Amino acid sequence: xxxxxGLVQGTLDLLILKTLSPGAMHGWAIGxxxxxxxxxxxxxxxxxxxxxxxxxxxxxxxxxxxAESETGRQARFYALTAAGRRQLESEAANWSRLSAAINLVxxxxx
Amino acid sequence: xxxxxGLVQGTLDLLILKTLSPGAMHGWAIGxxxxxxxxxxxxxxxxxxxxxxxxxxxxxxxxxxxAESETGRQARFYALTAAGRRQLESEAANWSRLSAAINLVxxxxx
DNA sequence: AAGATGATGTAGATAATCTAAGTATGGGCA
DNA sequence: TGCCCATACTTAGATTATCTACATCATCTT
Numbered sequence: 001x002x003x004x005x006g007l008v009q010g011t012l013d014l015l016i017l018k019t020l021s022p023g024a025m026h027g028w029a030i031g032x033x034x035x036x037x038x039x040x041x042x043x044x045x046x047x048x049x050x051x052x053x054x055x056x057x058x059x060x061x062x063x064x065x066x067a068e069s070e071t072g073r074q075a076r077f078y079a080l081t082a083a084g085r086r087q088l089e090s091e092a093a094n095w096s097r098l099s100a101a102i103n104l105v106x107x108x109x110x
Numbered sequence: 111x112x113x114x115x116g117l118v119q120g121t122l123d124l125l126i127l128k129t130l131s132p133g134a135m136h137g138w139a140i141g142x143x144x145x146x147x148x149x150x151x152x153x154x155x156x157x158x159x160x161x162x163x164x165x166x167x168x169x170x171x172x173x174x175x176x177a178e179s180e181t182g183r184q185a186r187f188y189a190l191t192a193a194g195r196r197q198l199e200s201e202a203a204n205w206s207r208l209s210a211a212i213n214l215v216x217x218x219x220x
Numbered sequence: 221a222a223g224a225t226g227a228t229g230t231a232g233a234t235a236a237t238c239t240a241a242g243t244a245t246g247g248g249c250a
Numbered sequence: 251t252g253c254c255c256a257t258a259c260t261t262a263g264a265t266t267a268t269c270t271a272c273a274t275c276a277t278c279t280t
Contacts, residue, residue, distance in 0.1 A: 028258050046259080071256090095212070164229095
């Protein structure tokens, strides 16, 4: 019934940047964390996550390096750059603005 | 600087259905109304609006008929169907769920 | 007569996400 | 030893929503 997808289109960059803001994390963990923090509502598919990470890296908003994960495997750890922090601010503000605007329409008395 | 588009992808159907919930309205007026109610934040392009209306009509969520607009011109008036009302409920609930989940991530103390 | 505004329409581009594969490593277990 | 499972990353191709950029036509104003 309808289209209950796992994400709202256009918000994944924001979610990733925010998740990285306390400190570096590898891709797999980012996906798990978004899912956990959102109360298992947001589902980040690998086919969405990894291309998004590459995109963000290409924009210069995150920087990657290989390191050992908690489980002893090699994993690609991502950290916010200064530009990434500014981008996070900007995307968070934009989300605020747009979601508030949508709520004005949806929560109209009518 | 980022991508400040006029809409959040995936929310236009909801916005249209909600706008039609008090009563029938023609396409042009729907676009104006969404823009006004959202405080001029949401911009509904004609190239997004009309295809969306056709889509919704095809799904059976709205029904159209030609009639005279307030200005005396012919216009296509759209009204919610019963199925459309159910769809509105469903999409509103889904938006609630997803936007709340996103806010959990974005507003994390971190 | 021209120009602005209302009103609808569509073709083609863009871009984000999903589907659905695939590869590889390490741990647990029979 | 062999097998499966969870972790971890990658990518090609499809889907789909929205945007850009037109085009058309009517009415009202100047």
